[in-house]
Amino acid sequence: MLELRSVSKEFAAHRAVANVSLRVERGEFFSLLGPSGCGKTTTLRMVAGFESPTSGEVWLNGSRIDHLAPYERNVNTVFQSYALFPHLTVRGNVEFGLKRKRVNGIDKRVAKVLEQVRLSGKESRLPSELSGGERQRVALARSLVLEPDVLLLDEPLSALDPLLRKQVRAELKDLQRRVGVAFLFVTHDQEEALAMSDRIAVMNGGLVEQVGTPQEIYQRPRTRFVASFLGAMNWVDGIGVRPECTRIARAGRRATVKRCVFLGPVVHVEARLENGETMTAQVAAGDARFSEGDGVYLAWDAADELRFE
Amino acid sequence: MTVTLGVPSAIILAYSFLSRGAYGGVEQPWTLEDFARLFDPLYGSIFLRSFGIAGAATILCIALGFPLALFIARSPRKNLYLSLVILPFWTSFLIRTYAWMFLLRDTGLINTTLAGLHVIREPLPLLYNDGAVLLGLVYGFLPFAVLPLYATLERMDKSLLEASADLGARPWETLARVTIPLCAPGIRAAAILVFVPCLGTYLTSDLLGGSKTILIGNLVQNQFTASRDWPFGAAASVALMIAAIGLLFAVRRRGEELL
Numbered sequence: 315m316l317e318l319r320s321v322s323k324e325f326a327a328h329r330a331v332a333n334v335s336l337r338v339e340r341g342e343f344f345s346l347l348g349p350s351g352c353g354k355t356t357t358l359r360m361v362a363g364f365e366s367p368t369s370g371e372v373w374l375n376g377s378r379i380d381h382l383a384p385y386e387r388n389v390n391t392v393f394q395s396y397a398l399f400p401h402l403t404v405r406g407n408v409e410f411g412l413k414r415k416r417v418n419g420i421d422k423r424v425a426k427v428l429e430q431v432r433l434s435g436k437e438s439r440l441p442s443e444l445s446g447g448e449r450q451r452v453a454l455a456r457s458l459v460l461e462p463d464v465l466l467l468d469e470p471l472s473a474l475d476p477l478l479r480k481q482v483r484a485e486l487k488d489l490q491r492r493v494g495v496a497f498l499f500v501t502h503d504q505e506e507a508l509a510m511s512d513r514i515a516v517m518n519g520g521l522v523e524q525v526g527t528p529q530e531i532y533q534r535p536r537t538r539f540v541a542s543f544l545g546a547m548n549w550v551d552g553i554g555v556r557p558e559c560t561r562i563a564r565a566g567r568r569a570t571v572k573r574c575v576f577l578g579p580v581v582h583v584e585a586r587l588e589n590g591e592t593m594t595a596q597v598a599a600g601d602a603r604f605s606e607g608d609g610v611y612l613a614w615d616a617a618d619e620l621r622f623e
Numbered sequence: 624m625t626v627t628l629g630v631p632s633a634i635i636l637a638y639s640f641l642s643r644g645a646y647g648g649v650e651q652p653w654t655l656e657d658f659a660r661l662f663d664p665l666y667g668s669i670f671l672r673s674f675g676i677a678g679a680a681t682i683l684c685i686a687l688g689f690p691l692a693l694f695i696a697r698s699p700r701k702n703l704y705l706s707l708v709i710l711p712f713w714t715s716f717l718i719r720t721y722a723w724m725f726l727l728r729d730t731g732l733i734n735t736t737l738a739g740l741h742v743i744r745e746p747l748p749l750l751y752n753d754g755a756v757l758l759g760l761v762y763g764f765l766p767f768a769v770l771p772l773y774a775t776l777e778r779m780d781k782s783l784l785e786a787s788a789d790l791g792a793r794p795w796e797t798l799a800r801v802t803i804p805l806c807a808p809g810i811r812a813a814a815i816l817v818f819v820p821c822l823g824t825y826l827t828s829d830l831l832g833g834s835k836t837i838l839i840g841n842l843v844q845n846q847f848t849a850s851r852d853w854p855f856g857a858a859a860s861v862a863l864m865i866a867a868i869g870l871l872f873a874v875r876r877r878g879e880e881l882l
Binding site for chain 1: 780782783785786787788789790791792793796800801804805807
């Protein structure tokens with residue numbers, strides 16, 4: 315479906331994207347995950363057509379599209395700031411693309427998509443009269459109404475307040491299933507990527523470090539970077555162990571408690587090993603009866619150890 | 624501010640209701656006669672002509688200024704081009720208008736060059752007509768259009784232009800559907816900044832327009848000098864002020880500040 319073949323992008327002095335190859339399948343929810351400056355947004359912009367690759371090819375449904383202008387590609391973008399046209403109403407924004415394509419039955423398609431994103435009845439509002447969540451849904455509707463092959467989403471949840479964000483996550487995933495359009499979703503939030511994606515590409519320094527399902531990426535990270543970017547990680551003797559796999563036991567590595575961090579359902583007990591390294595063990599909140607200076611034993615299963623070159 | 628702006632305006636307003644003195648100046652009694660005289664078809668046509676030329680100059684300034692402002696706003700060398708736009712302000716408008724006379728007159732640079740190249744035999748009538756006045760106004764007030772247009776275009780959220788292209792709009796459709804509509808406040812500001820001074824101009828029409836092109840500004844000037852009819856001159860400038868203020872309110876959008 316959408317395929318990037320050895321795509322690179324160089325700006326004046328630095329390489330933003332280096333030799334990225336990816337395949338997004340029909341109907342797939344695919345995330346590009348990484349810290350800011352890792353090249354994920356530049357990659358998205360090359361698919362949209364706002365940047366052209368320095369080298370490499372972009373293919374969509376069997377045709378090469380990297381030389382096409384944005385208005386010639388059957389992909390649409392939901393921008394981080396939504397980029398709604400402030401001088402047009404909800405209806406004006408949603409029918410903007412349909413009018414450019416001079417299709418028939420605009421009214422019907424607008425009504426249908428507004429119903430899908432639960433905005434029926436708000437057709438004549440201006441973007442300035444909508445809440446953040448409603449604006450985001452207008453941005454979605456405006457793109458989805460054009461029935462793109464791939465919908466590109468550039469951190470679309472980052473402008474929402476944290477409480478709303480988790481709820482919208484589920485709604486967005488739901489909507490994606492219903493409309494069946496492939497999503498290429500850019501985010502720096504690992505929890506977001508894990509919760510929503512069918513597959514994730516973890517990027518760092520312009521490179522794709524690993525592509526896989528959320529489970530694969532989290533449980534079998536291929537690099538140190540992937541391991542520490544997705545969730546907390548203890549590093550001991552060059553081996554990685556996640557805090558939730560680390561227990562306080564009757565026997566094991568001897569350590570001294572430094573502090574306990576209460577997180578609600580669980581407590582993170584930070585302890586210093588005899589060799590000076592610090593590890594965190596995750597214990598149930600009810601079991602946490604440790605204070606600074608207590609001597610404990612830390613243990614984990616060999617199967618939970620993560621090794622990297 | 625109130626004193627420097629208010630007192631002269633109040634004096635003009637008071638003069639416009641007084642009678643003409645024998646040797647200039649004003650005398651009692653108070654009268655509305657000078658306003659009544661403005662409705663004479665002779666003066667009506669001067670007002671119409673002034674509105675026409677100022678309107679044409681405004682349209683031309685915006686039509687020429689918009690692409691220029693767009694070019695500057697998207698150029699990596701904005702500051703250089705902006706200073707070039709402002710550069711003419713470093714010399715007097717009077718001298719620059721004289722320079723146009725030297726270019727346009729029968730023995731001016733354009734006509735002598737064309738004659739020298741044997742393109743023309745008789746000099747082209749470039750000076751002392753409405754066209755020359757329009758040219759002078761557009762030349763003089765183009766920066767007043769470019770600057771507010773530039774400021775609006777420069778502030779415009781670039782992601783809106785990307786969104787437009789993303790939704791299938793070709794570059795000219797983005798210009799017509801997004802860039803120009805969003806530039807409306809800049810276009811209004813440019814229109815006011817060009818139209819109002821053009822409406823009251825007397826220098827450009829005096830120098831480039833010859834005797835036939837008399838505008839409101841020239842009418843007012845004549846009343847205070849040659850004709851020595853101060854009350855009528857004051858009445859004409861009060862009428863001009865009312866027209867300009869009325870226009871400001873007409874183009875103002877609801878809830879928007881003037882300019």
